[in-house]
Amino acid sequence: MSAAAPMTQAAPAERRPDRWLILAVICLVQLVVILDNTVLNVAVPSLTKELGATTAQTQWVIGTYSLAQAGMLIAAGGLADRYGRKLVQMIGLVLFGVGSLGGALASTPGQLIAARAGMGVGGSLLLATTIALVVRTFDAEEQPKALGACMGVGSLGFALGPIIGGALLAHFWWGSIFIVNLPVCALGLLAVAKFVPESKDPQGERPDLLGALLSIVGLVAVVYAIIQGPGYGWTSARTLVPGAIGVVFLAAFILWERRTPHPLLDMAFFRNARFRGAVSGGVLVSFGMGGSLFLLTQHLQFVLGYGPLEAGLRTAPMALTIVLLNLTGLGMRITSKLPAPVAIAGGLSLMAGGLAAIAVLGRHGSYPGIMLGLLLMGAGVACAQPAMAGSVMSSIPPEKAGVGSGLMGTLSELGNSLGVAVLGAVLTAGFAASLPTGVPKDAARSLPEALATAGPRDAHQVANGFADSLTSAQLIGAVAVLLGGLLAAWLIGRVAAGAPAGGQVTGPADAGPSEARPAAAG
Incomplete structure (x- = not known):
């Protein structure tokens, strides 16, 4: 099935013979992102003790990842459609691996927060391409089964994360929870390069840079306000100001997307x-x-x-x-x-x-x-x-x-x-x-x-x-x-x-x- 083909109910003869191998590779990539989230949950006390992190810093070690990921996902999806989903997934694996290495070597809470931000950007590139690659690889009849398998593997990562994290922390230093990502990223990078077919928007639209900027700033500001709300109060300036900025930028994003001939999000x-x-x-x-x-x-x-x-x-x-x-x-x-x-x-x-x-x-x-x-x-x-x-x-x-x-x-x-x-x-x-x-x-x-x-x-x-x-x-x-x-x-x-x-x-x-x-x- 060509990358530009419409998504139709393909006959069995048109199906890629290697589609289930491709699905396995996609699931491996998704597993990297989900596993890291749940592994980190059991490591919070160790991070607090070893790095001398405050409660607020510990929250940002976790929150920065979600913040970067949420802010980048729509823009990452647009990049994948325009320049190639396989290419964007490989870039995401590299960024996630580099961020993991930075996290393992961090010696201060600030360094760890920065590494987590890099991992969040890499994770957004991976998550924005996972389902897209599934629907471009499988026809309408097999897509529900493929999506179910992909989500099942993601849930397996959710279940294994605390167990793997607890085992690593019992025998190694806290940085091992990030080191474990490196071989998986390397294996995933090789597998994606070899097995996953490239697919992108055949019309080759120009990049919507302003739309991407507006969406990133708006989403980051809104999520930041949500994270700040419980700690500083929903009516405090530290919550309302970034929230208002986010709403303004998202409103501008919607207006721009309605007018531009090449929208990031139609x-x-x-x-x-x-x-x-x-x-x-x-x-x-x-x-x-x-x-x-x-x-x-x-x-x-x-x-x-x-x-x-x-x-x-x-x-x-x-x-x-x-x-x-x-x-x-x-x-x-x-x-x-x-x-x-x-x-x-x-x-x-x-x-x-x-x-x-x-x-x-x-x-x-x-x-x-x-x-x-x-x-x-x-x-x-x-x-x-x-x-x-x-x-x-x-x-x-x-x-x-x-x-x-x-x-x-x-x-x-x-x-x-x-x-x-x-x-x-x-x-x-x-x-x-x-x-x-x-x-x-x-x-x-x-x-x-x-x-x-x-x-x-x-x-x-x-x-x-x-x-x-x-x-x-x-x-x-x-x-x-x-x-x-x-x-x-x-x-x-x-x-x-x-x-x-x-x-x-x-x-x-x-x-x-x-x-x-x-x-x-x-």
Whole structure:
């Protein structure tokens, strides 16, 4: 299949014979990015001790990666479409490897933060090309299976990260969590160069440099404000000023994209109800999932008393369920019999039910209840994610696959950051209101600080107040996921009546006469 060919229901004879090998390479690249995120989570205490990092510096070691990644994803997708997805993925591997080496050699928190920023830029180039390469390699019939396998491998990285990180920290110095990326980056670079075919927009549009600049500044400023909000207050100047700057730049980006003949992100995509449904639902899902999983780590450590590695291991059932359902094909065999709106609504309802089970059944220290919730969440992700990704990628021209992939990643990062910030703020506010008389409200910043301030006499009341506030915040996350699923299913269902059943990825023309749109002129 040529790189410029339209995405159609190809006959088996037209399929690339090496497509599954290409998928394995793409999955390896994705694994690098996801593994690094979860490996770092268990290393925070070691970073604090060895580098003398403050709490704020430790937060920026983690936050800078997301900040750079979210800010660059749309621009990275545009670069991939114009100059080649294979080329951009190889550049991303090099940047990610160099950033990893810099992180391993860092001797100060500032150096580590800078290295993480470089890794975030490299990660954005990798994530912006992963789904794009899948939809350019596989035809419409096989795309859901390929997307499911890709997401299953990503979930495997989520599950293995804490285990690998804990093993490395038990035997080596903290920099080993970055060194481990180097051989994987090198192997991935060689494999991409040898096996992955090049594909790019055949129309060779001019680069939209102003659009890229506006999107990067706007997204970085907005995500920065979201990260700052819980610490400095949502009404403080340190939150409102960057937030306002971000909104202004994003508004300018939208206006510019509507006028330029060669837009980075064609605003006409949003006229497609399938596209709107998938991206709006995806934001709410990321909001609920990101925030609720952030709360779950505190639940496991502060309420149930597990250490960081033990807590990481106990989140594994969700990821392993996704891997089992996706890599065995069982999830696809079930969802392929359902229309895409039903698969999305059903999957996200399972996820919401899992989050609610964690909140309610785990409230009194029951890990079996939490495990049940994680299993439900894993089943829901395996059902909903491939259908939602397919709805986004099928509603835009295939030559714009990089921008579509980048937009999905951007909205996921924004939703995740908002979820952590907002649900974290809900937890803090509820916890502060529950503190005994005489305990300052500032102590609600963490349970250990509140317990130390309250003393043994009020320890039980403080612990119960934290658990109650945690449950309330987790239930809000569950509602957000449920609303996201219903919203996405409703919008996608409006144009799905004439589409084939099974939730399969279909071409842009399948969106209906009023929704289909050719690529931007150029």
